[in-house]
Amino acid sequence: MELTLKLTTEQIIDFIQQIPPEEKVAVLTTLAEQAHAEHDQQIKYGEAKVRKICAARELDWDAMTEEERIDFIDDLVHEDRECNQ
Numbered sequence: 001m002e003l004t005l006k007l008t009t010e011q012i013i014d015f016i017q018q019i020p021p022e023e024k025v026a027v028l029t030t031l032a033e034q035a036h037a038e039h040d041q042q043i044k045y046g047e048a049k050v051r052k053i054c055a056a057r058e059l060d061w062d063a064m065t066e067e068e069r070i071d072f073i074d075d076l077v078h079e080d081r082e083c084n085q
Contacts, residue, residue: 007015016027047061053076054061064072 016024019027050073051061054064054072059072061069
């Protein structure tokens with residue numbers, strides 16, 4: 001039988017504040033590592049999508065300058081104008 005305990009954020013914070021400092025460091029380190037890994041996955045996903053959109057428009061993301069990339073993303077974000085092709 002698997003038991004699931006539901007805690008509020010405040011309860012979790014209160015619990016962490018009660019544990020020894022070295023265990024707090026371990027908890028925070030683990031959370032930071034997981035957040036960093038999730039962020040990296042999101043970045044890679046976004047990059048893959050942008051490269052795919054560029055390829056569909058016969059553009060090379062890697063060959064673009066930083067300014068061209070910014071302009072391209074700006075064009076994608078703003079629906080009131082067409083992307084430069």
